[in-house]
Each structure stands twice: as structure tokens, then as C-alpha cells.
Amino acid sequence: MSISIENKTRSFSKEEAEVFVSYVEKALSLILSMDYIDKAIKDTDAEISVDIRLVGSDAIRKLNAQYREKDKVTDVLSFPILDMTDGKLQNKLMPYDFSYDEDKKLLPIGDVVICPERARKQAEEYGHSMDREMVFLAVHSLLHLLGFDHENGRDEDLMFSKQEEIMTGIGLPRSSNDDSKMIESVEDDHPVGEMLSHCGYCALVGRPNVGKSTLLNTISGMKLAITSHKPQTTRNNIQAIYNRDDAQVIFVDTPGIHKPQSKLAEFMVDSSFRAAKGADVVVLMADGRFPKPANVEIRAAEMARKLKKPIILAVNKADAVTKESLLPLIANYSKIADFVDIVPISALKDDGVDELMDVIISKLPSAPRYFPIEEVTDQSEREISAELIREQILHYTNEEIPHGTAVEIDAFEEVLKDDAEDSYDRSLIKIHASIICERDSHKSILLGKNGQMIKRIGTAARENIEKMTDCKVFLDLHIKVRKDWKNRQVFLDEFGYKKKED
Numbered sequence: 122m123s124i125s126i127e128n129k130t131r132s133f134s135k136e137e138a139e140v141f142v143s144y145v146e147k148a149l150s151l152i153l154s155m156d157y158i159d160k161a162i163k164d165t166d167a168e169i170s171v172d173i174r175l176v177g178s179d180a181i182r183k184l185n186a187q188y189r190e191k192d193k194v195t196d197v198l199s200f201p202i203l204d205m206t207d208g209k210l211q212n213k214l215m216p217y218d219f220s221y222d223e224d225k226k227l228l229p230i231g232d233v234v235i236c237p238e239r240a241r242k243q244a245e246e247y248g249h250s251m252d253r254e255m256v257f258l259a260v261h262s263l264l265h266l267l268g269f270d271h272e273n274g275r276d277e278d279l280m281f282s283k284q285e286e287i288m289t290g291i292g293l294p295r296s297s298n299d300d301s302k303m304i305e306s307v308e309d310d311h312p313v314g315e316m317l318s319h320c321g322y323c324a325l326v327g328r329p330n331v332g333k334s335t336l337l338n339t340i341s342g343m344k345l346a347i348t349s350h351k352p353q354t355t356r357n358n359i360q361a362i363y364n365r366d367d368a369q370v371i372f373v374d375t376p377g378i379h380k381p382q383s384k385l386a387e388f389m390v391d392s393s394f395r396a397a398k399g400a401d402v403v404v405l406m407a408d409g410r411f412p413k414p415a416n417v418e419i420r421a422a423e424m425a426r427k428l429k430k431p432i433i434l435a436v437n438k439a440d441a442v443t444k445e446s447l448l449p450l451i452a453n454y455s456k457i458a459d460f461v462d463i464v465p466i467s468a469l470k471d472d473g474v475d476e477l478m479d480v481i482i483s484k485l486p487s488a489p490r491y492f493p494i495e496e497v498t499d500q501s502e503r504e505i506s507a508e509l510i511r512e513q514i515l516h517y518t519n520e521e522i523p524h525g526t527a528v529e530i531d532a533f534e535e536v537l538k539d540d541a542e543d544s545y546d547r548s549l550i551k552i553h554a555s556i557i558c559e560r561d562s563h564k565s566i567l568l569g570k571n572g573q574m575i576k577r578i579g580t581a582a583r584e585n586i587e588k589m590t591d592c593k594v595f596l597d598l599h600i601k602v603r604k605d606w607k608n609r610q611v612f613l614d615e616f617g618y619k620k621k622e623d
């Protein structure tokens with residue numbers, strides 16, 4: 122018997138591969154000793170040989186597309202060489218069925234391709250060891266190579282019972298009601314309501330453009346809030362949630378604090394204030410390039426003092442300035458508030474962010490975990506999609522299209538795959554959205570020559586929504602003009618900029 126392994130992925134270590142091979146060897150000899158295997162195979166004077174290749178998700182997706190016309194990442198693929206049914210050869214062995222490796226005579230029965238990355242996810246899901254999952258997949262495909270099948274309703278039970286028999290035989294039995302018990306225990310690890318030594322809300326305040334959204338993105342490792350060169354992109358309080366075994370931090374990204382100029386601006390001031398009011402700690406973010414606090418920062422510091430919140434100064438864009446130049450900034454800012462700590466960071470380069478997190482966490486009270494650990498944001502994909510479209514509008518248009526545009530998602534339809542097992546198994550998301558602007562002239566800018574502008578906005582937004590949802594997206598954009606909507610409460614309500622009563 123000869124099992125050759127080719128490990129083409131970094132996600133499976135050499136040590137893991139060694140353990141894996143020793144189990145697979147045991148499994149194959151156990152299978153070959155069983156009485157349902159063709160005598161001709163058992164009695165052959167050649168070594169039964171199997172090639173196992175371990176590959177990444179992309180590679181297995183390609184193989185699936187190529188051989189099974191399925192654009193899908195699967196855990197395992199088997200390519201039998203001999204024509205067998207339920208362990209029995211359908212044709213006599215012929216000389217060409219054999220091959221030679223130096224003076225060794227081999228009988229290759231097929232190739233197996235396994236995706237360890239996928240296996241690791243499944244192991245986590247089912248709550249058993251990676252060893253068991255990998256060997257289980259190998260045993261499954263060895264049985265396939267020998268003509269056992271579970272598809273087309275044939276021999277399903279036979280295959281599964283054989284499989285468990287072998288797993289038990291080699292010392293990797295399924296623990297009693299494995300799956301359900303283990304799934305529970307995964308959730309039980311970090312249940313909502315679990316007492317944490319530090320848990321709470323952190324209001325992130327600072328003037329537009331200092332890098333608040335960038336920080337949230339860095340923290341959550343995912344594009345949540347919107348970053349843009351243009352101020353005030355973030356209009357709703359987007360929450361990002363940071364999880365650690367002993368802590369949970371819920372971030373409230375606040376729009377810039379500035380003078381009310383219209384009802385919309387008024388709301389924005391309101392909501393940032395509200396965010397700070399409900400927070401356990403306030404982080405004031407400053408731009409390291411500007412040594413003097415501006416009015417808005419002075420007001421934010423005042424607000425924290427009035428609300429009796431601990432306030433931390435995060436000096437962002439530290440990558441863009443020298444250390445020395447931060448000293449006058451720190452001296453100036455120290456005059457406006459009694460900061461519990463001052464942390465220079467680069468949100469963009471992920472420098473000092475861990476230190477900042479430690480300081481924030483140290484200021485949070487002991488409290489029950491508020492959100493499940495897998496919840497990264499309480500914003501729906503629908504809302505984030507609207508923000509992603511808006512981000513591209515700001516990106517592609519200039520000052521003429523001010524912040525007087527809103528995006529409304531008219532329809533968000535998920536098309537599930539034919540063989541979908543849950544609601545995340547989607548093949549396509551169809552989004553119909555309207556861009557609401559204030560003037561006809563804005564509409565024509567948004568449309569562009571021959572509709573080029575809206576096309577560009579749509580393409581870029583679609584790509585980002587695809588990244589966010591990990592799904593193919595069809596995006597249909599319309600432009601609507603509603604004059605002076607910024608000052609009309611009905612429209613504000615309609616677009617979700619509702620004043621909330623406390």
C-alpha cells in the first residue's frame with residue numbers, strides 16, 4: 122500500500138500532515154481487509170496506491186468548475202481510476218491498470234483532493250478535531266475510489282455505516298451525538314450574557330477626516346464604516362464590535378461635531394451627542410498633523426466632562442509626522458481635557474491600535490456580553506450597501522455634489538443557490554437603489570456623459586458590495602431629484618435620519 126501526499130497549502134502543517142498520513146494508512150489497510158472488497162484487489166501482487174493532494178480553496182473551486190461544473194469550494198474531491206461498484210471491480214484488471222515506481226509494482230486506484238482550509242471550518246462547526254475531519258474526508262473519498270457512493274440515493278446507508286466503522290476502527294470515533302453537542306459548546310464558549318471583565322460602548326468622536334472610519338475598519342478587519350477623503354461621510358452611528366475572550370467593545374462612530382447649518386446638520390450633532398451620552402468611554406481622535414485643537418474638539422472635550430465620561434486622546438496619522446512634532450500637540454490638547462491616556466496611532470498602518478484597545482478596554486466596566494461574538498455590526502447588509510454606494514458617489518463626484526445626496530435601497534433580493542443549505546448560500550443579490558439628489562443639475566452630473574458617471578459609480582459600488590457580502594451582486598441604480606430635501610423633516614424621516622427621543 123502506498124499513499125503519497127502532496128501538500129500544496131500552507132494552512133496544513135507538516136506535523137498535521139504526518140499524523141494525517143499515519144491515520145489514512147491505517148484506514149486504507151482496514152478497508153482493504155474488509156470482505157466487501159473485490160478479491161482481485163486483495164490478492165494483487167501490486168501495492169494499492171493513492172495520491173492525495175491538499176490544496177487551497179481557490180484550487181478546489183477551479184477543480185469543481187472544471188470537472189463538476191459547480192463554482193463552489195468543497196471539502197473533498199475524488200477521482201477514481203478503476204471502474205468499481207461497492208468494492209467490486211466492474212472489469213478484470215488489465216496490465217495497463219498497473220504502474221511501476223522503480224522496481225515497485227503499483228495499482229493506482231485514484232486521486233483525492235482535499236481542502237484543509239475548508240476542513241478546518243467544518244471541524245470547528247461540528248466541534249471535532251481537525252484530525253478527525255481530515256481523516257474522515259480521506260476515508261470518505263477512499264470509499265468513493267472503491268466504488269461506494271452516496272449520491273443518487275444509492276447505498277447511502279452502507280457508505281456511511283462503513284465510514285463510521287472505519288473511523289472507529291482506527292481510533293477516531295464520533296463522540297456520542299457529536300455534532301449537536303459540539304455546536305452547542307462552540308456557542309457556549311462566548312454566549313450573550315456571559316459576564317465579562319470589560320464590556321461596553323465607546324464613542325469615537327473627532328472632526329471629519331481624522332480617520333475614525335479607518336480605525337473602525339482596522340479594528341474589525343472588515344469594511345464597515347465608510348472612509349473617504351471628503352468630510353462627513355459617516356452619517357448614521359455605525360457600530361463596529363470588537364471581541365476578545367474577556368472583553369467586548371461596541372464602537373459608535375459619530376459624525377463630526379459641527380455647527381448646525383440645516384436640519385440634517387442639526388441631526389448629526391444630535392446623534393453624536395447621543396452616542397457619547399450612552400457611552401462608557403469617549404475616544405477623541407485628533408489628527409497628528411494639526412497641533413492645535415479646533416473648536417469642535419474643545420466642544421467634544423467639554424461634552425465628555427459634562428457627561429462625566431473618561432476621555433482618551435488618540436492622536437492619529439502618526440505615520441505622517443515625526444515623533445517630536447507630536448509633543449506640542451499633546452501639550453496643547455492636555456489643556457482642553459483631563460485625558461486618562463494619550464495614544465499616538467496610525468489607523469491606516471495599524472500602529473498603536475492594540476495599545477489603544479488596551480486602554481479603552483481598561484476603562485470599561487464589568488458587564489454581560491451584549492452581542493453574540495460573530496456579530497460584527499448591527500447594521501444590515503442592506504444599510505451597508507447604501508453606504509457603499511454613497512461612498513462611490515463621493516469618490517467620483519466633486520464639490521458640486523455636496524453631502525446633499527442620499528441613497529435609498531428600494532429592493533434587496535437574495536437569490537439562493539439550488540442546493541442551498543441555509544440562507545447564506547446565495548448565488549446572487551439583486552439590489553435596486555435610488556440616488557436622491559437636490560437639483561436637476563446634480564442629477565446630470567451624477568448621470569455623466571452618456572451615463573458614464575453612474576456606470577462608474579455602480580461598478581465600483583457593486584465590487585465593494587460583492588466583497589462585503591461575499592456574493593455576486595446585480596446593482597441597478599436610479600437617480601431621483603427631490604428639491605431641498607435636506608430641510609424637510611418628512612424626507613429626513615423617510616431616509617432614516619430621524620431624531621430619536623431619549
Ligand code: GDP
Binds near residue numbers: 335348437438440468
Ligand atoms: P473620518 O471622517 O474621521 O471617518 O475619516 P476617514 O476614516 O474617512 O479618513 C479620512 C482620510 O484620512 C482617508 O483618506 C484616510 O485614508 C486617511 N487616514 C486615516 N487614518 C490615517 C492614518 O493613520 N494615517 C494616514 N496617513 N492617513 C490616514
Ligand code: MG
Binds near residue numbers: 333349
Ligand atoms: Mg467616517
